[in-house]
Amino acid sequence: MDVTPETTGDAGHGAASITLDAVRKRYPDGTEAVRELSLEVKAGELAVLIGPSGCGKSTVLRMINRLIEPTGGRILLGDEDVTQVDPVRLRRRIGYVIQNVGLFPHQTVSANVATVPGLLGWPRERTRRRVDELLDLVGLDPAQFGRRYPHELSGGQRQRVGVARALAADPVVLLMDEPFSAVDPIVRARLQEEFLRLQAEVRKTIVLVTHDLDEAVRLGDRIAVLSEGGRLEQYDTPAALLGAPASPFVREFVGADRGIRRLAVTPVTRAVLDPLPPAGGTTDLPQLSLGGSAYDALAVLLSAAAEQAVVTEEGEPVGLLSRQRLLGLGHPEG
Numbered sequence: 577m578d579v580t581p582e583t584t585g586d587a588g589h590g591a592a593s594i595t596l597d598a599v600r601k602r603y604p605d606g607t608e609a610v611r612e613l614s615l616e617v618k619a620g621e622l623a624v625l626i627g628p629s630g631c632g633k634s635t636v637l638r639m640i641n642r643l644i645e646p647t648g649g650r651i652l653l654g655d656e657d658v659t660q661v662d663p664v665r666l667r668r669r670i671g672y673v674i675q676n677v678g679l680f681p682h683q684t685v686s687a688n689v690a691t692v693p694g695l696l697g698w699p700r701e702r703t704r705r706r707v708d709e710l711l712d713l714v715g716l717d718p719a720q721f722g723r724r725y726p727h728e729l730s731g732g733q734r735q736r737v738g739v740a741r742a743l744a745a746d747p748v749v750l751l752m753d754e755p756f757s758a759v760d761p762i763v764r765a766r767l768q769e770e771f772l773r774l775q776a777e778v779r780k781t782i783v784l785v786t787h788d789l790d791e792a793v794r795l796g797d798r799i800a801v802l803s804e805g806g807r808l809e810q811y812d813t814p815a816a817l818l819g820a821p822a823s824p825f826v827r828e829f830v831g832a833d834r835g836i837r838r839l840a841v842t843p844v845t846r847a848v849l850d851p852l853p854p855a856g857g858t859t860d861l862p863q864l865s866l867g868g869s870a871y872d873a874l875a876v877l878l879s880a881a882a883e884q885a886v887v888t889e890e891g892e893p894v895g896l897l898s899r900q901r902l903l904g905l906g907h908p909e910g
């Protein structure tokens with residue numbers, strides 16, 4: 577389903593860039609949670625904040641919607657300084673998804689999703705259409721789930737309702753604090769996949785906090801690695817982060833297995849292929865598609881116990897990929 581201004585019946589908020597400019601947070605007890613952080617998230621991009629416990633990730637996230645007031649610096653949505661906007665109005669334009677979702681237990685799923693449209697005074701019919709549209713979008717049949725209460729849902733379903741609720745008033749920005757960590761790994765992987773599909777459709781500007789590096793690599797357009805005091809160690813694409821950690825801290829953080837992780841975000845391109853042998857004789861080799869991940873390619877080679885595979889594009893063989901070239905792609909300096 578397409579979420580256009582017509583279907584939302586809204587002014588068409590689209591997405592706004594987020595700029596943190598020398599942002600600081602010192603809590604009243606003197607804790608310097610964020611000493612000075614500058615970071616820009618482009619409109620429609622998903623930025624992940626990751627780093628050790630206590631490094632200031634949640635503080636950063638909550639300063640963006642002013643659940644926490646910064647003690648220095650500026651935060652802009654587009655070109656508007658959030659400290660100049662009434663916080664209640666601001667939060668209606670920013671979707672917020674937290675770990676245990678925080679659904680209202682005594683309200684139905686539909687009523688939960690309708691929270692912000694209700695606060696905005698939308699007419700009942702428009703709200704109803706929007707709620708049904710959103711439930712569909714997150715993969716819940718409105719007829720089946722709309723009248724249920726949160727305790728009548730699985731953890732994964734509750735999480736989807738949380739996402740639907742956050743998207744209800746077509747926010748310009750979505751903030752997500754460990755959104756998928758309360759569900760088991762299999763459900764989490766499915767939710768992440770669905771979420772990527774959803775994001776491809778709605779293209780919000782998203783800041784997502786996680787502890788899970790694999791989640792960061794899977795979901796992030798860019799990953800910000802923070803260390804204590806909200807210090808920005810590196811802000812890069814997943815491939816660049818895994819390929820060239822900018823400091824010993826990041827190197828340690830992304831771990832010794834970063835080569836494997838890197839394969840997951842590296843596509844098989846023509847540049848790594850060897851030519852097809854002129855005489856043919858490749859029919860026994862396993863086949864891969866051009867553009868698939870190097871990680872999936874390695875899995876195919878390993879399970880076929882083959883040294884090389886034929887790479888095809890739209891069914892036509894275009895070259896050979898050897899195990900050696902493939903492993904080279906995972907090499908940090910490769």
Ligand SMILES: Nc1ncnc2c1ncn2[C@@H]1O[C@H](COP(=O)(O)OP(=O)(O)OP(=O)(O)O)[C@@H](O)[C@H]1O
Nearest residue numbers: 603604605607609628629630631632633634635636
């Ligand atoms: N209200 C508060 N008063 C004083 N210190 C606080 C307050 N809230 C958080 N802190 C401190 O600020 C620092 C950053 O906390 P924050 O919750 O932002 O970290 P985090 O990276 O999100 O941690 P985690 O990954 O464990 O959730 C921590 O040292 C924390 O103890």
